[in-house]
Amino acid sequence: MSKVKVPKKKTNWGAYLRRYWQLYFLLLLPIVYFLVFKYKPMEFIMIAFKEYKIGKSVWEMPWAANNGMKYFIKAFKNKDFIRSIRNTVTLNLFDLVVGFPAPIIFALILNELVLKRFKKVVQTIAYMPHFLSWVIIYSLALQIFAPTNGLINVLITNLGGEAIPFLNESKHWVATYIGLGVWQNFGWGSIVYLAAIAGINPELYEAASVDGAGRFKKMWHITLPGIKSTIVVLLIMNLGGIMGGGFDRPFAMRNTLVLDVAEVLPTFVYINGIKGLQFSLTTAVGLFQSVVGVFFLLSANWISRKLGERGIW
């Protein structure tokens, strides 16, 4: 596409609209959708600074004490909240350290497979966990890891060992949580890297072979540099998400024995907000999470630009 700068002509609005009104008409529903479901709720963010009153509009509710900061102060005095921040960051960091490299390694392995058919079968199987819901993954985890009737523990106890509390002791739970995350995502996550690898000029490999480079030399000097920018972009997105994270996974996997490591911000908000009806407090918590999340994302993007990589925008 050539982008030649045309000197600005005066728009003939009549002609323009006669032709373009159809596009605006098509955009009507999506724009209404964004305004109603994405922007309208932002109005309710205000209740983080107000005393929530049923039946009153947000604008009528009285401001909270301490210049409206009452609920932020309350949140930071709340041990459960502090614990939720810690757990959110910790679990996300573990996900990053263990879960981020897994798809890259898997893509590199797949790339070494010679038989295309076999490669395709392995891919299909590896994508499967991505299509399972977290409720189902947790039920599979129960079957495999449960203390008395889980597959692994049955094998261990049959061999005379002691059952491992994969799901009901904090440290083991964290390991299981991270492990299941890897299990679910390593295959799916590899798709992007495989596409990037496919885009590498094959002549580079041939030249390297002529020079006598072995398998791992080629991986290190050609494949990895070839997908470096993909890795960096995805790493930024992951770093930016260090305060974020979904609801489905931690909520499906949490149980009362491991709450000290399993309660994260989204589950904290659900339990205390929608279940506990502390709307102002949990809105404050949600706002805190969003703002810190945006801050992380912007910082990660800025750093990546400074390093000479493309940012995510």
Next chain:
Amino acid sequence: MIKSAKTKMGDWVFVFICILVALICVIPMLNLLARSLSSADHLIRHDVYLLPKGLNFDAYKKVLGDPKYLRSFAWTAFLTLAGTLISLTMTTLCAYPLIFEGLKGKGFINILITITMFFNAGTIPNYLLMKQLGLLNNPLVLLIPSCLSVYNMIIMRSFFYGIPDSLRESAEIDGASFFQILVKIYLPLSKPVFATLALFYAVGRWNGYSDALMYITEAKYYPLQLLLYNILNNINSVEIAAQEGFTQPGLSDSLKAATVMFSTIPILMIYPWLQKYFIAGVTLGAVKE
């Protein structure tokens, strides 16, 4: 090219690693299947591994004879179908106009949309919005609020960008309107991206439960995953157990397994056929304009 013995050896190592990885993916499913088909005696004795013991289909018969489960299954299937159709329509409506360079206000609309990718109002504001709109306990809440994903919209737009401009331009010269260009040129050429996004949206709806958990309290509107969540966590167990044996040791195991298996089968049957499409879709989503 002639391979050295060392290289061949190496090839086999990678094949071996892949077999191992594939097994790790498949074993939980095999165990699930085995449990769902095994007899209660064996399940109590914990000696069911990868093959069923005391093969029987009682658990499936129970599940298929359970009106509550069947109802939820049909309801979720309906939600998935309706949701996917709505989502594909909305995604097209949003993606198509935005590929036209000449559209005034395009930059502004792009910003409006992009912001929502990075900043969400939050759980409670969203909840209060649903309350205000009268969507709590309304089945529409499972269809409308999540009907348009910006990520998927970007995938579709990237696909549209890949359709040669010349096709569109020649149609424009022939006097075709933007509606006609969409229907006659873009839609027929976009089957791959529709297949991909249909899969993404359908899987999202089939697997999702958090919206129902937050916005729906009436059990008759529960989608399958929420019902499963409740069964697995023994919520409502009194009611279910009374009729269906969910607390009977052994039987409860195979029943749970059969329920989970049955809820997974639709997706497991579909996704392998769409592999080449969703690979292209994910790749499109990762490419920046």
